[in-house]
Amino acid sequence: MVGDPLTLLPPEIVLRILDFTPVSGLASLLATSKAWYAFIEDRHQDAIYSAKTTHPEGAHDFDFLKNTNSFAKFFKDTSSWKDLCKRQTLLPRNWNRECPQTKESVVQVGNDPVWRFRPDFKRRIFVSTSQAGGLNVTSMDTGELLWRLPSTLVTDAPGVRPYAHLEYEDGTAVFDREGDAVEVWRHNDEKPWDQRGEFVSVAVLPHDCQTRGFQLSFKTLCVVSTQGEGFVYDFSVTPPRLSIHLEIENDAVGHLDQDQEAVMYSMGTRGYHIYNKASGKFIGAIQPRKCEALYHLRHPSSPTATSYSDARHGPTQRIFPPLHPSNTRLKSIKLESGPLPSSFNDEHAPLAEDEWGAGMLCEGIMAGVSRHGRVFICSDWRKYLEAGDGKAGASVVECESDGTSFDLGGWLSVKGHRVMFEIQDRVYVLALDDEGRMQDPESITKGNYSLRTSSAPQLAVPVSFMGLYDDCIMHTYTTLGWRHQTSALAAQHGAQQHDGPSRIFPTKAIRIISFAPDLEDDEKPELWQPETEMSSSERAGNGLLQLVGMLDGVPDSDDGDGDEEEEGEEDDFVDMMLGSSS
Template sequence: MTIGAPVVDPLTILPPEIVLQILEFAPVSALASLTATSKAWHQFIDITHQEAIYTSDSKTSQPPGGSRDFSFLSDTHSFAKVFENTTSWKDLCKRQTLLARNWANTRPVSQESVLQVGNDPVWRFKADFKRRFFVSTSHAGGLNVTDMDTGDILWRLPSVLDTDGDSVRPYAHLEYQDGMAVFDSEGDSVEVWQTDQEGAKRGEFRRIAILNHDCQTRGFQLSHWNLCVVSNKGQGFVYDMTQRPPKLTTHLKIEKDGVGHLDQSKDAVIYSMGKKGYFAYNKETGAFLGNLQPAHCTDRYHVRPPPATFPSAGAALAGAARLGPSHRFFPPGTPSKDGLVPIKIEKGPLPAPSDPEHVWHGEDEWGSGMICGNLFVGFSRAGRVFICSNWRKAVHDQASLAANSSILECESDGSSFDLGGWLSLRNHRVMFEIQDRIYVVALDDNDKIQDVEHPTRASYSLLTSSAPQLAVPISYMALADDAIMSTYTTLGWRDSTQPGGIPAAPGANPARVFPTKAIRIVSLAPDLVNKATPISHDGADPSASTEGTQSPSQNPPGQGTFGTQAGLLQLLSLLRDEVMEEADFEEFAEGELDDEWESVDEEEEGEEAGDESESAHGHDGA
């Protein structure tokens, strides 16, 4: 081009079809710049060809095959309703871009909410974003349906300890899909309940079936409208949940010693077999598809925990104070860049430990495993994460497994593996728990570990409790489109001793603070209405304290806090005779009450009691 020659606008010399082809490859930021350059570009992009440009796969994420309208947004997993009232394809592009950009940021802006469900610690929970409620079971038994936006309990089933009628046992495993809830009963049966029944109120479920088995069941998983059940006696069961009653379609003969974790795709189910790895079967025919043995993986990476930065001891009390004696829902905290701490994935295995009890790679025990498309991820007792980008290829032989998988090693003593470990997979991310921390590890677009020197998506970590003395293993976690959700140990308010958190009657005992397990939601949704909370130049939220805490300034008037770790310990020491009526505080703090293998009936002894409690140990889908 000759220096000084006039710049030619492509709009004036190229056909619209060619310009549209060029814009197909332009990033969203380039479109924004072009619309600001001239009225002609604004007219071309935002008015004349807006739908053609922003419906492109390169600009908006849509279901396979595309979509003519926004009806598919009703299936999104959004806690903050980030896609509600979407008005145009450009509007959708903006929302998806801002959300993806925040997730990819090294220090994403987040807001935290904590939901206390009744007076009992939460065991398993599932989020229904379409109906806007949580379904949960608890340590003490019972099932609760809780409004996602207000924290109100909409409906509940009592614990077996409270009634001889319809009830739910303590530590019941829970599976859920689009209005259908499945949980285990006493013995080896599972109950199927459905909401949206004729004449039922919002959130009310009614039982439609009890599925009995003649062998010890160890776990079950519901997705793709199939319920898959596993036994450690070499049997698997697949039910068609669209039938009334649900119909057993396949009785599989599988490898023995299933530990209870399983997950499924549309056509296959994969069972965890402990030290043997993972075994895959066809759901329709029962045919064995192959074995995923992580010990054959040679590509190794590792991640170290960030420096220990537990929040101040007063944070747990500040949270309880914000909850207050008459509210069970923490309002979202101030937007902050301190809630998620960045972590770095490094190439190579962790340095060999000096601990003689260290579990070496080939001897490791594998628990939780999950499928998301072609991606399969498994989790081990020694803190290893098996990431297989294409499990369908990897099951063929050792060479295929090595070519399609990697191992991510983490520092772990195995203390958080008592439940077999918990996983969640979504949008090219893997979430798991190690040593009182949640790790969210981002993968590349092919679901492989990213280039460690130039990652395009950030990975980060957050704590699992509001104070280290309260930490117990997570009993459920999930990634949503705009949030990280998990069980969370903190301090709560006991309003009364009545089931379901019913407000105390006049003259009843005053509220008391007690350690509990709540539902924690860390939202990464962008603020599409209000201006963002100012962030200081160093990236810190001036109103936030340390990782995972709420600002003390948010405490209601008259609610005091303890600002030191010693203060919290002193308070807990003073309260421990008051706060825990059903069990010692020390047992809760040490995690003993979270033991999956604890017998529900204290009078039962030996293997029979262990077998019964093990039957609840299943796993959920992606």
């Protein structure tokens, strides 16, 4: 008869064995006997469960959790290593499901459509630019406008141009201005929490050539020109200083990304060129046209669960915590081997002729999107360049696309062995294996899914920002808005007054899809929890948004009281939102 390991082996050996035991195995051992329960839960709980968690080396408490990019504050009030283990088990499990349960928040930022935005989880704010100009700082928890810079269309004072690109990192915002210069502003952290949101000007970085794009991360700003020049600025000092001026090939398309050591420029049909940020030396070219490992995703059909009739129209009544749990918000998609079948790819240009746009680097993984609905994924771009054959660790995923959503060069995000991208009015989330490679289509262990970029087909326009974060995804979302009266703060900073009768209008908002699961099994479903009390006018407005969204077509913005000039302006705005690909 085999004896109990607890009585046969020293505790040190048992603990070492438990280091390699999955969490499900620990649960089984807890039910084996009182002795095992006491060994795991009473005497060695911290040692056992800390080994099952992801944390910085040498961490003895949970201060490091303050740096998580969590919208739902999923790791707040973590009380023990066992508690952390539970949270770090449940969250990935939900991400990996074929149909994850999610909650949703939609934030309308003022009365103008959002262009670019960035979340700041540390300060709990959204920083965003607008299609109408201006820069807005919005509370992540309430949707309240905290601070803004006006649009250059309404003021001669310092302002932000329409459609300004925005980069952001830990309190530093960078946006472009007319004349090939970029402005640098930093958050005023000296103010108390309830007065947060204000930014102060730090520097203006001019350039004597036509700049096309810029990207901020790792305390480094990289700028690219169409005229064969690249610039790298050191943001660890104030004001930022130019650390190197690179010579690159002409006609960069404007998309670029970087990691700790390298900067990558998108070169259209020539693929992606990578340079060392410190020396300016050319490292190599990633050329998706040489890839031979092909996969495809078919554009999802629209069953009842994901039809537009189920979409939420307009901003959610409450921003935080997110509401409306659902496991049908995301549509499961199937990854298949081989190129897209010919019946679906009539619009496709050959791989060798495709034009490549946005690209990203993340922990060795490189991903890029193309005009004709292809996504290039490389599990280790350094090994790819060392091999030199254009095939090592590389795959191409083909999707149905007519190329109309690529006018901005595409958009994507890479994090946690997932790639998020937009193809033909849908956001796709494609999961990779633990090595950053494509999953075997015959044995998928992590779910792949998609969601729509708008609440109605008439409103669909390309997304202008998307991001993957620890417990959520975020993207611009075209929907119906409820025109608010201009707040005193916004009016003070140059916003145009809209104090007449409220109107429903199409706009671009910020959408948050939260994957954070409920931690208590006996918690009441969020659907039945009381929501913030609304005034009668707010209830009427919310109901009207949902009613209009159920009807065919886009609402007529005329309320019968405006003059002809105002009606014409509103019609132009609708045309811009529905017909523009900017």
